[in-house]
Amino acid sequence: MTQKTAQLPRVRASELVGRGWLNTGGRSITLADLRGKVVVLDFWTFCCINCLHVLDELRELEERHRDELVIIGVHSPKFVHEADPVALAAAVERYEVHHPVLDDPELVTWSAYTARAWPTLVVIDPEGYIVAQMAGEGHARNLEILVEGLVTEHDAKGTLHRGDGPYVPPAPTSGTLRFPAKALALPGGTFLVADAGHHSLAEVDADGETLLRRIGSGERGLVDGGPDEARFSEPNGLALLPDDVAAQVGYDVVVADTVNHALRGVRLVDGSVVTLAGTGEQYMVGAADNSPGEGPRGTKLSSPWDVTWWPQAQAVAVAMAGNHTIWAYEPREGRVEQLAGTMNEGLQDGPLGQAWFAQTSGLAAGPDGRLWLADSEVSALRYLDLAPADDAVGDDYLAVTVSRAGDERSAAGTAVGAGLFDFGLRDGAADQALLQHPLGVAVLPDGSIAVADTYNGAVRRYAPGADGGQVTTLARDLAEPSGLVVLPSPDGIELLVVESAAHRLTRLRLPKDVAGEILDAGAHRTQRPVTDVAPGTFALDVVFTPAAGQKYDDRYGPSTRLQVSSTPPELLLDGTGDGVDLVRQLRINPEVTEGVLHVTAHAASCDADPAIEYPACHLNAQDWGVPVRVVPGAAASLTLPLLG
Incomplete structure (x- = not known):
């Protein structure tokens, strides 16, 4: 190597x-x-x-x-x-x-x-x-x-x-809410809000404004206890457990405590908080110590962004935004497992173990059992289908769910979205429609899907259909909508929108015919400098230099890893795939004029002093998406510094 x-x-x-x-x-x-x-x-x-x-x-x-x-x-x-x-x-x-x-x-x-x-x-x-x-x-x-x-x-x-x-x-600045992220309708008609900017949860009255109580001290931290001493760090997603499950486990709400890399449980009757999963340290892709202890509290997580109860899985689905995966937390057994994703960032459908996601930030379960995803970095609305359960499920819910996730009938699909670098505001046929970094999703009573299209400041609607479905716009001019709650209404449909950048909850009243309007504000691609590359043999070199006093960490096998692919796939005639060498010979197709090189590199290093009994070890990781233009006579090599 x-x-x-x-x-x-x-x-x-x-x-x-x-x-x-x-x-x-x-x-x-x-x-x-x-x-x-x-x-x-x-x-x-x-x-x-x-x-x-x-x-x-x-x-x-x-x-x-x-x-x-x-x-x-x-x-x-x-x-x-x-x-x-x-x-x-x-x-x-x-x-x-x-x-x-x-x-x-x-x-x-x-x-x-x-x-x-x-x-x-x-x-x-x-x-x-x-x-x-x-x-x-x-x-x-x-x-x-x-x-x-x-x-x-x-x-x-x-x-x-x-x-x-x-x-x-x-x-x-001051106010009742500060950059709220998500909200949850509680049985009594009030709302529980993940008040991320205040590092706490806020329960507000039915008017969406009057503060009834706060759960969490407001200080950033990871502390369990009563509502005044508990601490969160930028909480986002909230999931209400079914009554029978809540009665069994002793808490009602699961919180995605994002910057703490943890799942927390909240008992509504007294506001007490307990840590359910996560150590408080980040799961690092490829690291050997991601499960340093026993059970879910001994397992490292990575920026869980949203959670929802998924009846089809009989578990809480977790959008693990930090490593582009979907996990499940089973509260009755107190276990957490990865269900979908490879930890590669991108848009790739297929079997759950092979699918790629990109910073999934919103979840909603449909009545048909489908799990809908707001996949933010690919500006996409996506979904997971879980294979049917066997008749004899028993009590090992999570083992059954993980087994179903591995079934070839379980798969990820895309309703709207094109990839990491394509976004915009365009309605119409779903295969041509565009979003811009959506963070929230909800299932409407008619089975269509509402999307908090965050960076477009809009609420969009996807209506499934035999032709692939249609996308329309329900509302615009919102301030970074990041969460949606569907409310019962005798006169139509009512949505509670979390307007994060406006620090408020906003009600949208929609008619029973909720079709929305068709808009086209244009398509965009990420405008980054394009690198000219020569066709034919091409040298890719990822440079990693361990810091002073450190060495490569080979205790658990090779200390480096390199993955290479391209968009379109035809850009590379040779050199794709996984390997341990940080230097790779590629072959650029002269018939393809432009595209993107996707490179993922990992390198592990540890303290080099043999006198240190427990050396500190670190994993360095990065994904690159390098736009390239194929030009005869251009450079025949590319150097990417992981650390140099």
């Missing part, structure tokens, strides 16, 4: 150019202003779950080195909505970004630093030179080692400047 160690040439960092700045008190920042500080540029986009993971990884590093380190967020958007400065400002507030953010809607600074993936991190030393670039998440330990080394080196040279950085906190 070939493992390459590459050193970046000593080059000056490029100037930070964009539309404007956030979290600086209105002033612009230049590289000259940052001289004397260790600088980390975090290229991110607020739709991206991996980017949100990196924000969380950076918090501790940022606090520990606040006198020597400046983190600069460079927001380089994927979706059209993310280029809206108002939406960006809301996202910076929503995710509690406590450092300056450069608004880079035209990807000027992104291009200057040759970023090719969200997220990408670039480290600049106090003299203004680039010393490292890394893609993906899981680099917290590597960054810590690198920053500490730079602080020591430049302190000795006299080129380090300690003191306050350029961050200026924005004025605080």
Whole structure:
């Protein structure tokens, strides 16, 4: 196996150019202003779950080195909505970004630093030179080692400047709700709201506004207990258990506690909270310690975003957005298992064990047993069908469900959506319709599907049909709708919409004939710089350099993994598939003029000192989707820095 160690040439960092700045008190920042500080540029986009993971990884590093380190967020958007400065400002507030953010809607600074993936991190030393670039998440330990080394080196040279950085906190905001994510209708006519920005749950009256009680202290954390001491961290999905199941297990609601990577249980009678699954640490793809303990509380999860009771599975379905999979939690047995997905990000239908998903963020179970998914990063409405159960189910519900998921009759399908880089607002035939990063889904009384089309600020409707179905628009001009609740109404259909960016719940009254209107606001593709590549033999090189004091981790087998595919598949004549070598020879088809190279790389490293009894080990992982144009005479190689 070939493992390459590459050193970046000593080059000056490029100037930070964009539309404007956030979290600086209105002033612009230049590289000259940052001289004397260790600088980390975090290229991110607020739709991206991996980017949100990196924000969380950076918090501790940022606090520990606040006198020597400046983190600069460079927001380089994927979706059209993310280029809206108002939406960006809301996202910076929503995710509690406590450092300056450069608004880079035209990807000027992104291009200057040759970023090719969200997220990408670039480290600049106090003299203004680039010393490292890394893609993906899981680099917290590597960054810590690198920053500490730079602080020591430049302190000795006299080129380090300690003191306050350029961050200026924005004025605080207040309100009953703050970036609510999802809502749930309770039996008494009230609503339980996942109040993500307040790190708590809020029960509001039937008017959707009057606060009745709050469950959770409002402090970010993972703490069980009564409503005043319990802590959450950006909770999202909520699932109400059937009465008989709730009576058996002692809690009524399952909460997707997203940033805690956990499932929580809430007993409504007294507001007490208990952790059901998750250790509080993130499941890392390919890591050996994803189940460090016994049972669901000893199993690591990855950003569960939504949950719903799925009668067909007799379990709580879990949208595991962080690793692009669907899981099941069975409360009576207290067990959790993966049901669908390969942990590759994309849109691929088929048997559940082979299907690809992309940051699934909304779930709803239909009366026919189908599970509907809002698959946000591919801007798609998708579904899961589970094979029928045998007559003798017994009491081992989860084992039966997992077995049914492995049945060849169980499959994932797509009703609306084209892929990772195609989105827009277009109604009409479902195979031509477009969404933009939907986060919520609900089943309407007539069997059609309502979609919270978040980045279009709309509620859309999919009506199944023999021709593949039709898509219409029910409402527009909403502020990032992220959740939907269908309410009983004698006069038609009523929807409760969670308008996350407006910090409110909004009722939509729809007529009994809920067809909606047909709109076409255009199609979009992600506009990223295209890389020219030569046809024929082509060298792909993923560079990974273990941080100082670390080595490759081969304890559980090969420490690296590389997966390569393309869109369209015909782009690559050779070189696709899995392997352990981070260098791959590809063959580019000269008959295909353009496409996307999909590359997934993993590399594990550990502390190298043999005197350390329990070395700290880390998995570095990243997915790239590199738009390419096939041009004779262009470069015949591509280097992607996982860490270099």
